[in-house]
Amino acid sequence: xxxxxxxxxxxxxxSQRREVPDGGLAEPFEQCDTTAGCFxxxxxxxxxxxRSFLVAALLMGSAIPAAHxxxxxxxxxxxTVSGTNMPDNFTQTGIVLDQTTKTIDSGALTVTEAITPVxxxxxxxxxxxxxxxxxxxxxxxxxxWALAISNIPINGTGTFSNPxxxxxxxxxxxxxxxxxxxxxVETNPLTNSGQVFDFLGFTPNTVTGxxxxxxxxxxxxxxxxxxxxxxxxxQVYFGAEIALDIAEPGTLAVLGLGLLGTLYVRRxxxxxxxxxxxx
Numbered sequence: 001x002x003x004x005x006x007x008x009x010x011x012x013x014x015s016q017r018r019e020v021p022d023g024g025l026a027e028p029f030e031q032c033d034t035t036a037g038c039f040x041x042x043x044x045x046x047x048x049x050x051r052s053f054l055v056a057a058l059l060m061g062s063a064i065p066a067a068h069x070x071x072x073x074x075x076x077x078x079x080t081v082s083g084t085n086m087p088d089n090f091t092q093t094g095i096v097l098d099q100t101t102k103t104i105d106s107g108a109l110t111v112t113e114a115i116t117p118v119x120x121x122x123x124x125x126x127x128x129x130x131x132x133x134x135x136x137x138x139x140x141x142x143x144x145w146a147l148a149i150s151n152i153p154i155n156g157t158g159t160f161s162n163p164x165x166x167x168x169x170x171x172x173x174x175x176x177x178x179x180x181x182x183x184x185v186e187t188n189p190l191t192n193s194g195q196v197f198d199f200l201g202f203t204p205n206t207v208t209g210x211x212x213x214x215x216x217x218x219x220x221x222x223x224x225x226x227x228x229x230x231x232x233x234x235q236v237y238f239g240a241e242i243a244l245d246i247a248e249p250g251t252l253a254v255l256g257l258g259l260l261g262t263l264y265v266r267r268x269x270x271x272x273x274x275x276x277x278x279x
Contacts, residue, residue: 070115070155072123072242073097077153079210081111081129084146085220087139097153108132116190121246124162124190125152126239127213134170134234138220141230146216149238153210158244160211161204162189164196167223167233177227181217189241196237197226213238 075097081104082091092104101112110130117123127149131137138145164186166173175195177185183197199215215238217223221230 070117070123071121071246072117072154072158072244073115073125074153074155075099079152080148080150081127082146082148082150083109084216085138085140085143086129086145086147087131087135087137103132104129118241119243121158122241122243124239124241126190126237129236129238131234136231137167137233137236138230141221142219144216144218145220146214147236147238148212148214150212150214151210152212154207154242154244156244156246157206157208158242159204160207160240160242162198162241163202163213163239164189164198165215165236165238166194166196167228167230168235168237169229169232170234173237174228174233178225180226181222183226190239195227207242211240211242213240 077097078094079097080091080093081095083089083105086105087108088105090105090108095102095104095111097113099113099115101110103109104111108131110128110132112128112130114126114128115123116126129137129147166177166188168174173188173194173196177183177195177197179185179200182200184200185195186198188194188196223230223233
């Protein structure tokens with residue numbers, strides 16, 4: 001199949017139609033029915049509709065970015081951790097979200113993020129904050145205790161839901177737990193085993209660009225009454241789920257191909273020999 005890139009008026013007369021066999025790009029094609037002159041069109045190869053569509057499909061596929069380190073959370077972005085009586089009072093900014101272990105609070109604690117996808121645009125993130133020396137997480141067991149993780153970066157707008165927290169000693173979570181004073185108890189949503197505290201009265205909400213997690217208790221050793229050994233606990237795990245308002249790449253590709261197909265059907269007959277008038 002051939003089409004024409006351009007038409008140019010040639011004033012030199014020609015009295016016959018001449019078509020050079022199609023053997024390559026930019027071959028001349030002349031046609032006229034007068035002795036005054038004629039149009040000369042450049043012939044160039046074009047692909048059949050089916051081949052065009054297949055190439056469009058390949059191009060569309062290649063235009064989709066390779067799966068980024070994580071579609072939901074901004075790997076390489078930064079967040080902030082603040083603690084009260086944990087084991088002292090501190091605020092650490094500029095912590096890089098990269099799923100590696102970092103030291104914070106002047107080396108007293110470590111923090112590690114773990115991301116678990118549950119769909120293309122939906123994932124849990126869990127922060128493990130641990131005592132660097134294996135000691136307890138509170139400087140004073142009878143005083144107030146708080147943990148806040150703020151400015152956690154996400155790749156757009158989405159729904160923040162299912163926050164949970166649990167405590168452990170050397171990797172072993174405390175269980176069974178009891179509900180009390182703002183805490184509910186549920187099965188760990190990631191492992192489907194063991195128990196975690198959830199937050200009574202929490203309702204999912206929309207967040208854009210970032211979100212935060214925070215928890216506090218007026219006396220840290222209150223947790224002893226609901227299943228945590230505060231004198232021994234040396235790890236706390238704090239997590240939540242984010243579902244972004246974006247479509248999966250496959251859906252975008254199908255939509256894009258549909259649009260390309262529509263464009264081809266609409267423009268397909270353009271510039272074919274049968275509809276170019278030569279005078």
